[in-house]
Amino acid sequence: MPEHTLDAEVVIVGAGIGGAALGATLARAGTSVLILEKTTEHRDRVRGEWLAPWGVAETKRLGIYDLLRAGGGHHPTRHVEYDELLDPETARANAFDLGAMLPDIPGPLCLGHPTMCNLLDEAATHAGATLLRGVENVQVTSGTPPRVEFRHDGAEHALKPRLVVGADGRSSVVRKQVGIIEHQDPTHHFMAGLLVDGIEGWPEDVQTVGTEGDVNFLVFPQGSGRARLYLCFSRDQASRVAGPEGPANFLKAFRLRSVPESEAIAAGRPAGPCAAFPNRDTWTDVPVVPGVVLIADAAGHNDPLIGQGLSIALRDVRLVRDLLLAEQDWRPETFTPYVEERAERMRRLRYSSRLLSILECEFGPEAAQRRARAVARMVEDPVFASAKMAAFVGPEVPPAEGFTETARERLLAP
Numbered sequence: 001m002p003e004h005t006l007d008a009e010v011v012i013v014g015a016g017i018g019g020a021a022l023g024a025t026l027a028r029a030g031t032s033v034l035i036l037e038k039t040t041e042h043r044d045r046v047r048g049e050w051l052a053p054w055g056v057a058e059t060k061r062l063g064i065y066d067l068l069r070a071g072g073g074h075h076p077t078r079h080v081e082y083d084e085l086l087d088p089e090t091a092r093a094n095a096f097d098l099g100a101m102l103p104d105i106p107g108p109l110c111l112g113h114p115t116m117c118n119l120l121d122e123a124a125t126h127a128g129a130t131l132l133r134g135v136e137n138v139q140v141t142s143g144t145p146p147r148v149e150f151r152h153d154g155a156e157h158a159l160k161p162r163l164v165v166g167a168d169g170r171s172s173v174v175r176k177q178v179g180i181i182e183h184q185d186p187t188h189h190f191m192a193g194l195l196v197d198g199i200e201g202w203p204e205d206v207q208t209v210g211t212e213g214d215v216n217f218l219v220f221p222q223g224s225g226r227a228r229l230y231l232c233f234s235r236d237q238a239s240r241v242a243g244p245e246g247p248a249n250f251l252k253a254f255r256l257r258s259v260p261e262s263e264a265i266a267a268g269r270p271a272g273p274c275a276a277f278p279n280r281d282t283w284t285d286v287p288v289v290p291g292v293v294l295i296a297d298a299a300g301h302n303d304p305l306i307g308q309g310l311s312i313a314l315r316d317v318r319l320v321r322d323l324l325l326a327e328q329d330w331r332p333e334t335f336t337p338y339v340e341e342r343a344e345r346m347r348r349l350r351y352s353s354r355l356l357s358i359l360e361c362e363f364g365p366e367a368a369q370r371r372a373r374a375v376a377r378m379v380e381d382p383v384f385a386s387a388k389m390a391a392f393v394g395p396e397v398p399p400a401e402g403f404t405e406t407a408r409e410r411l412l413a414p
């Protein structure tokens with residue numbers, strides 16, 4: 001490929017959710033964009049496929065909602081929290097209406113991660129962005145301008161765009177190359193995922209989460225008898241779903257006394273890999289250096305327990321896009337509104353995931369009693385429900401006092 005077609009104002013490393021969405025929305029606004037992606041196709045790597053209602057609101061603001069919906073996005077409408085201490089009828093009677101959480105948002109959106117990436121990649125190239133796949137050895141150097149070197153189709157390239165965006169996911173090489181430090185929480189539990197087909201016996205309008213025995217389980221239907229399942233378990237069971245028997249062991253854990261239709265799930269057919277991850281949150285203090293901005297997981301990711309990564313990525317995309325389009329000068333200070341908003345957003349989500357890890361992913365009779373007390377307190381006082389509600393309506397919506405040490409101590413008190 002001749003060098004001149006690679007000239008672009010913005011080079012984005014990573015054509016996943018964050019990189020492709022930013023590429024599409026910048027290209028639509030007339031910015032020249034080059035996206036560098038190391039894989040030649042998007043595969044199921046057990047990633048997020050449940051976009052929270054506040055993330056759906058971000059898709060509307062970015063102009064990509066219709067694309068995701070037409071590409072198969074499915075809206076569950078009821079959220080049921082089953083629990084070993086609760087009879088199923090009571091659990092169902094307490095269901096939330098997912099379409100009533102935010103104005104004009106019909107609920108969360110469930111769609112395969114590779115499908116979402118493909119739809120956004122196509123939108124980016126359709127809008128005029130150049131996407132190179134199978135790119136190797138990306139090397140980014142911070143500066144004004146920054147420098148990007150990479151290998152593609154046997155040729156070496158060196159470019160000097162105005163800005164490089166690191167959107168290369170949780171193991172970001174761009175983050176390491178430009179010296180941005182990532183902080184990490186200790187691992188509290190493990191979270192595994194599996195896509196299943198053939199679960200027509202499960203109501204496709206119902207998503208569920210709950211705790212029973214030694215697992216926390218999550219079911220997100222995608223329509224047509226398919227669902228993305230997650231299972232959380234304690235650290236001492238790290239290899240619970242590993243090896244050739246992993247998918248069968250994963251599904252066996254879905255035979256749940258507290259969930260009436262769970263047999264339909266347990267009888268599902270694996271439709272992708274089964275993989276487990278440490279739950280921990282990671283974060284960066286300032287995901288910006290001269291000439292380089294990190295977005296989405298590359299800038300630090302939230303514990304997948306509360307399903308926020310896709311929404312975080314899309315909020316990052318909107319904030320960074322708006323700053324790039326509004327400002328002529330792309331110095332690090334230009335991104336201060338993004339850096340400040342993200343820091344508080346991630347702090348609140350980290351608070352939520354740490355608290356919900358204790359409540360939902362610690363097991364045994366005492367933990368179950370603590371969970372029951374906490375649920376009763378959340379019903380009595382909306383401040384206590386802030387950590388949970390943040391994951392649906394967005395972390396900026398609940399009151400600030402819901403994200404304090406005092407609220408946490410009172411919620412967990414005996």
Ligand SMILES: Cc1cc2nc3c(=O)[nH]c(=O)nc-3n(C[C@H](O)[C@H](O)[C@H](O)COP(=O)(O)OP(=O)(O)OC[C@H]3O[C@@H](n4cnc5c(N)ncnc54)[C@H](O)[C@@H]3O)c2cc1C
Pocket residue numbers: 013014015016017018019036037038039046047048049050051052135138167168169170172173191192193277295296297298301304306307308309310311313
């Ligand atoms: C088990 C699990 C469950 C989850 N569940 C949810 C959920 O229900 N809801 C939710 O919102 N989030 C969830 N998430 C989080 C969500 O998947 C991520 O936060 C989201 O995908 C982040 O988007 P991204 O663009 O940063 O990364 P990705 O979508 O992973 O994209 C990164 C891209 O960069 C490419 N890349 C990587 N390195 C390079 C390189 N050196 N050069 C070029 N390209 C590169 C990759 O190939 C990939 O295409 C979950 C995560 C896990 C692990």
